[in-house]
Amino acid sequence: MAWELDAERPIYAQLVERIQMQIISGFYPPGSRLPSVRELAAEAAVNPNTMQKAFAELEGSGLVITQRTNGRTVTEDEDLIREIRTGLAKELADGFLGKMKELGYTKSEAVELLGDDSDTGRETGPITV
Amino acid sequence: MNGLIEITGLTKAYDASHVAVDDITLTLSGGKIIGLLGPNGSGKTTLIKMLNGLLTPSRGSIRINGQPVGPETKAHVAYLPDRTYLSGNQKIDEILDYFCDFYADFSREKATEMLKSLGISPDSRMRTLSKGTKEKVQLILVMSRNADLYVLDEPIAGVDPAARDYILRTIINNYNPSATVLISTHLIGDIEKVLDEVVFMRQGKLVLYTSVDNVREQHGKSVDAYFREVFAC
Numbered sequence: 001m002a003w004e005l006d007a008e009r010p011i012y013a014q015l016v017e018r019i020q021m022q023i024i025s026g027f028y029p030p031g032s033r034l035p036s037v038r039e040l041a042a043e044a045a046v047n048p049n050t051m052q053k054a055f056a057e058l059e060g061s062g063l064v065i066t067q068r069t070n071g072r073t074v075t076e077d078e079d080l081i082r083e084i085r086t087g088l089a090k091e092l093a094d095g096f097l098g099k100m101k102e103l104g105y106t107k108s109e110a111v112e113l114l115g116d117d118s119d120t121g122r123e124t125g126p127i128t129v
Numbered sequence: 130m131n132g133l134i135e136i137t138g139l140t141k142a143y144d145a146s147h148v149a150v151d152d153i154t155l156t157l158s159g160g161k162i163i164g165l166l167g168p169n170g171s172g173k174t175t176l177i178k179m180l181n182g183l184l185t186p187s188r189g190s191i192r193i194n195g196q197p198v199g200p201e202t203k204a205h206v207a208y209l210p211d212r213t214y215l216s217g218n219q220k221i222d223e224i225l226d227y228f229c230d231f232y233a234d235f236s237r238e239k240a241t242e243m244l245k246s247l248g249i250s251p252d253s254r255m256r257t258l259s260k261g262t263k264e265k266v267q268l269i270l271v272m273s274r275n276a277d278l279y280v281l282d283e284p285i286a287g288v289d290p291a292a293r294d295y296i297l298r299t300i301i302n303n304y305n306p307s308a309t310v311l312i313s314t315h316l317i318g319d320i321e322k323v324l325d326e327v328v329f330m331r332q333g334k335l336v337l338y339t340s341v342d343n344v345r346e347q348h349g350k351s352v353d354a355y356f357r358e359v360f361a362c
Contacts, residue, residue, distance in 0.1 A: 002294055002322075007351035010342040011322055042302050045294060046322045047162050050342070 002045035011046060015054035023063055023074050024085045031076040034064065133159040133278060133309045134180070138189035141175050149175040151333035152189070157309055159277070162300070162323055164352075165313040167330035168360050173313040174211055176330070177282050180311075181208045194277060204233065207276035209267055211283050217256030221266060225251065232274055240273035243299060261288040268296055272303040279310045285319060297323050318353040327352055329359065
């Protein structure tokens with residue numbers, strides 16, 4: 001299956017986000033080897049050069065490390081992974097609060113709504129940030 | 130690195146009132162997948178035919194790897210025309226023989242493997258195949274060459290959306306990484322995520338040459354949406 005990408009934003013940025021998520025979620029555990037650029041490009045059905053650019057950015061942030069002999073691996077620095085995870089969670093939370101503000105909610109009302117999931121029947125995972 | 134394709138002042142006039150390609154100057158570097166985009170009648174196929182030596186420019190020049198278009202460049206350019214040139218009476222196997230004889234860079238192994246993965250029997254005669262399957266066979270023939278430049282004129286127009294994905298993946302997986310792939314199409318939405326760069330043409334003129342992510346960054350919309358805006362009728 002080709003990766004779902006939206007039409008408005010640069011493709012490489014979306015590839016970066018997607019791979020970041022896969023690292024944070026443990027799909028690619030710390031220290032594990034990543035597929036080659038070409039393999040991932042074929043899986044995502046994107047241009048290999050665009051995938052290369054995404055990897056360059058992930059290397060820049062330290063999340064991905066290029067081994068001269070062994071391809072690319074995920075960093076073993078779990079603190080760094082946690083840090084990036086927290087950053088992403090904050091962005092999501094800010095976005096949510098911003099939208100709730102537009103609806104006329106105060107921050108505490110929004111937080112209260114989050115705690116109240118009894119009537120939605122949805123499972124919400126524990127927040128461990 | 131040298132530009133793989135250097136086009137200078139290229140013009141093709143069929144007659145005084147009909148200029149199909151109008152003074153195009155463009156350098157395309159190697160290792161990229163480039164979309165050649167434009168509305169009907171914008172000169173895409175005329176440009177492609179000049180790259181392949183099927184039409185002679187009225188003015189200007191084309192150099193591929195530093196050489197003018199001729200037998201030497203043709204040996205390194207794999208071309209998928211907009212209509213078929215294969216005989217309906219031929220079996221796919223016979224066509225493979227023909228390609229092996231004709232092109233030193235043709236890999237029969239690669240072609241056989243791709244035919245197999247698409248469930249196309251090499252025993253079939255071309256005329257027994259559907260339009261979409263014929264197109265797939267022709268693309269397989271072209272992508273099984275180890276060329277410096279692949280020129281694909283509307284490679285996905287006749288096939289269903291699922292097969293489009295397969296075809297795009299075939300292109301990504303099979304082109305030689307230092308080669309250039311030039312794809313002309315008006316089905317931009319299906320193809321833009323495999324493109325590095327896009328060339329927009331209108332009425333024979335070059336309108337824009339930039340990268341896909343540049344369009345998205347600068348305009349906040351897909352190349353497809355931007356194209357519809359630029360070429361709105």
